[in-house]
Amino acid sequence: MQFPTTVKVVEVGPRDGLQNEPDPVPTPTKIEFIDRLSRTGLRCIEPTSFVSPRWIPQLADAADVIDGMQRPTGVVYPVLVPNKRGMERALEAGVDTIAIFVAATETFNQRNINASLAVSMTRLGEVAELARQHDVSMRGYVSCVLGCPYEGAVEAQSVATIARELHDMGCYEISLGDTIGVGTPVAARELIETTAAQVPLQRLAVHFHDTRGQALANVLACLGCGIDTVDASVAGLGGCPYADGASGNLATEDLVYMLHGMGIETGIDLDALIAAGRYICAAMGRSPGSRLGLIPRHRRAPRFST
Numbered sequence: 233m234q235f236p237t238t239v240k241v242v243e244v245g246p247r248d249g250l251q252n253e254p255d256p257v258p259t260p261t262k263i264e265f266i267d268r269l270s271r272t273g274l275r276c277i278e279p280t281s282f283v284s285p286r287w288i289p290q291l292a293d294a295a296d297v298i299d300g301m302q303r304p305t306g307v308v309y310p311v312l313v314p315n316k317r318g319m320e321r322a323l324e325a326g327v328d329t330i331a332i333f334v335a336a337t338e339t340f341n342q343r344n345i346n347a348s349l350a351v352s353m354t355r356l357g358e359v360a361e362l363a364r365q366h367d368v369s370m371r372g373y374v375s376c377v378l379g380c381p382y383e384g385a386v387e388a389q390s391v392a393t394i395a396r397e398l399h400d401m402g403c404y405e406i407s408l409g410d411t412i413g414v415g416t417p418v419a420a421r422e423l424i425e426t427t428a429a430q431v432p433l434q435r436l437a438v439h440f441h442d443t444r445g446q447a448l449a450n451v452l453a454c455l456g457c458g459i460d461t462v463d464a465s466v467a468g469l470g471g472c473p474y475a476d477g478a479s480g481n482l483a484t485e486d487l488v489y490m491l492h493g494m495g496i497e498t499g500i501d502l503d504a505l506i507a508a509g510r511y512i513c514a515a516m517g518r519s520p521g522s523r524l525g526l527i528p529r530h531r532r533a534p535r536f537s538t
């Protein structure tokens with residue numbers, strides 16, 4: 233099997249992770265967390281969302297986070313934007329990259345963004361128009377690509393159609409989200425093959441939640457199809473508040489360990505990443521969801537690893 237030589241890791245912990253925390257994380261802690269992540273070699277970090285503060289109070293401080301965090305050159309910081317109001321707020325905050333999102337199923341979309349798929353696509357079209365006018369880059373997400381908590385199985389073909397619509401709207405990259413972590417490697421591979429018939433493979437990313445411990449196996453299957461952009465969340469933080477039981481994303485530390493072990497470059501300093509994960513877990517009074525965060529440093533890289 234051929235694997236890419238380099239993988240871009242998209243860190244979603246500050247957004248996908250913290251959006252699901254029961255207790256609010258203070259803004260200065262979020263800023264320190266993001267600044268630490270920015271010093272690990274990551275090239276893309278999702279810092280927050282400009283969604284409704286009534287729906288996701290955890291990220292109500294989005295503008296303050298953007299204002300307070302450092303933005304070193306070479307790192308891209310996409311923020312989630314659901315509608316025109318979110319886009320106006322993001323523009324006011326001075327962001328230059330956004331991520332729009334839609335689900336592969338009607339029911340999840342309705343629960344997550346309170347609109348049908350058709351209405352959502354029209355709204356996202358308006359956001360895309362504003363993004364073009366203001367020279368803002370746009371990433372895209374399709375959620376529930378391997379299963380929906382309300383509708384069950386999802387056809388790969390419907391995911392591919394939505395991914396193409398996001399691509400046609402101008403998204404530079406479309407991330408396929410297994411929101412509730414139901415996917416397994418063969419299904420993941422079939423999804424990539426079907427979607428790549430509609431969207432260039434280099435424009436696709438994968439986003440696995442690790443609810444059933446399948447995330448790393450799924451990533452490996454997708455790397456074998458030529459995928460070279462993978463989302464992950466440091467310390468395995470996260471979940472989606474509108475998908476009952478959705479646990480954290482694949483832990484970034486575990487992903488980076490696997491990639492480096494396979495000789496795949498990421499540009500990321502694993503120790504600095506583990507330290508950033510430990511920082512946020514200590515601030516929230518919990519232990520890291522990545523086993524690596526718990527293993528003493530001298531035992532992390534045994535001699536037989538590459």
Ligand code: HMG
Nearest residue numbers: 282283284287314317318344345346373375376409411472
């Ligand atoms: P709504 O209640 O239908 O909104 O929510 P509305 O248009 O009817 O407006 C109602 C009020 O909200 C108005 O204020 C608006 O101004 C305000 P009022 O006039 O009553 O004072 N409002 C806003 N305020 C601030 N920012 C905004 C905004 N929009 C409206 N952007 C809405 C619709 C889409 C806003 C809401 O459903 C929402 O914010 N949903 C976001 C849910 C979310 O963030 N989910 C998690 C992210 S997706 C995810 O995690 C999956 C992913 O990780 C991939 C994967 O895992 O598969 C990406």
Ligand code: MG
Nearest residue numbers: 248409411472
């Ligand atoms: Mg997610």
